[in-house]
Amino acid sequence: MCRSAGGRSAARARGSLACCGTGLHRKVRIVNREPSTSTRLSGTELDVVVVGAGIAGLYALHKFRSQGLTVRVLEAGAGVGGVWYWNRYPGARCDVESVDYSYSFDDDLQQEWNWSEKYAAQPEILAYLQHVAERFDLYRDIEFGTRVTDIELDVPTLRWTVRADTGLELSARFVVLATGPLSNANTPAIPGLESFAGQVLHTSTWPHAGVDLAGQRVGVIGTGSSGIQAIPHLAAAAERLTVFQRSANYSVPAGNTALDDETRRRQKAGYPQRRRLSMHSGGGSPHLAHEKSALELSDAERRAAYEERWKLGGVLFSKTFPDQLSDPAANETARLFWEEKVRAVIDDPEVARVLIPRDHPIGTKRICTDTGYYQTYNRDNVELVDLKAAPIDRIDATGVHTTARHYPLDTLVLATGFDAMTGSVARMNIVGRDGVTLNEAWREGPKTYLGLGVTGFPNLFPLTGPGSPSVLANMVLHSELHVDWVADAIAYLDAGGATALEARPEAVADWVAECSERAAGTLMTQANSWYLGANIEGKPRVFMPFCGGFGVYGQIIADVAAADYKGFDVIVA
Incomplete structure (x- = not known):
């Protein structure tokens, strides 16, 4: 037995x-x-x-x-x-x-x-x-x-x-x-992709030696996690960047900082407790959700909780409150806070409208983590193309054709994720x-x-x-x-x-x-x-x-x- x-x-x-x-x-x-x-x-x-x-x-x-x-x-x-x-x-x-x-x-x-x-x-x-x-x-x-x-x-x-x-x-x-x-890697079946005369790169198989994009017209398809991380860097390197957005996604600034010796010392000393909290948590990190529902707090208290998570940065914003991913009303409080933050850093209200998701509750797709992503659209050399309004029709040797117009490109980046x-x-x-x-x-x-x-x-x-x-x-x-x-x-x-x-x-x-x-x-x-x-x-x-x-x-x-x-x-x- x-x-x-x-x-x-x-x-x-x-x-x-x-x-x-x-x-x-x-x-x-x-x-x-x-x-x-x-x-x-x-x-x-x-x-x-x-x-x-x-x-x-x-x-x-x-x-x-x-x-x-x-x-x-x-x-x-x-x-x-x-x-x-x-x-x-x-x-x-x-x-x-x-x-x-x-x-x-x-x-x-x-x-x-x-x-x-x-x-x-x-x-x-x-x-x-x-x-x-x-x-x-x-x-x-x-x-x-x-x-x-x-x-x-x-x-x-x-x-x-x-x-x-x-x-x-x-x-x-x-x-x-x-x-x-x-x-x-997921490479979408776009008609004519194989005919493009420039270089085609996928974020998941990026050349190990790096890529020189100076003076180039670059297009990037995809604004998921990889695209959102890459786009600010591509914009800084290229002469012109065209972002083809298939679906808008929620992203929260990472708030990334350098770690000094004292911070590392405290982290290492606290590892036993940090690991215990992580192993018993919802997502494997030591940061726990608020003990109350988002709807139980006053507006000021709720905003303070969201501000704290915003400073923490990244994906944990979706776990500020325990009911954030189960109660539509609680989720909406998070979405409104997020939208206010994002609109504040985008100069063009029409660009902001395209970048703000309307088709899913916040956190139901993995929240992305960025550094200066939304601010990138304030640059003169960056153009956002809404593929919901004008989908890609085909690609030819010179660039991308949407149903609205043609975009000439030298390099095409596929930030199209994974199967x-x-x-x-x-x-x-x-x-x-x-x-x-x-x-x-x-x-x-x-x-x-x-x-x-x-x-x-x-x-x-x-x-x-x-x-x-x-x-x-x-x-x-x-x-x-x-x-x-x-x-x-x-x-x-x-x-x-x-x-x-x-x-x-x-x-x-x-x-x-x-x-x-x-x-x-x-x-x-x-x-x-x-x-x-x-x-x-x-x-x-x-x-x-x-x-x-x-x-x-x-x-x-x-x-x-x-x-x-x-x-x-x-x-x-």
């Missing part, structure tokens, strides 16, 4: 299992079997293959290796960093404070690394991840320039065969998909039981249990993707949470002589329903966002993240583990 792994403390996770009903855990007789050891594995037969050497992949390698497992990481890029290796566009910067957007698993690492800014830019984040890879000797187990093409289950042994475009073939007991939720949450996984041919591919299993939208298990795909663990808080939380702490859970699950199997964990169909169905119900209880589904896959033509419209909060989610998955992985089949091959 199933039993808890040795050393697991039931006190670690108390409370009800809100994610699944009774009877979902199938008890399987486990025969005593000596756990596998690295000395019994050849160079191509491993315990774990990790796909991706970004934040989650690096920690996964360190964690699994530290518990005696043989691990290989396969990475398509030429270096570590994931999204921070590829996204080198001007202005690329994290929208979570640097002190929080960092690993918590090693206190010496926390104490030795010095962040230079409140919100770190791409070069500094990449340098940090390179430091982590060097400090923990991770490079020796990473295969760079290796894109995984196929992952196929051998049903009799429940081992996975992993193949890459280099001809590499590996066999693994476990496969961990650390591909990231925002790593598959989020599932795009990178969909590029691989992942074949589970009965020859069913993951793409077939997810034809109507991703279906997971806890975001960690998929029926028909035993021992395949997707990280920080659909069914988990994913992009609604701090991705570094989220990665640690998921990797630690998978590591504990592997130890549980080995301690009991078992072979695999596989999510039960009933547990998957219940979890998908719970995620949907939680989303429906908020304003989040009112936005035509990439959380729903709305930016990709033909993609099923399913709200993919778990929106019940990072701390709540962490408690749920801990409870499942403490209950002998309730909702999973524990299998002996």
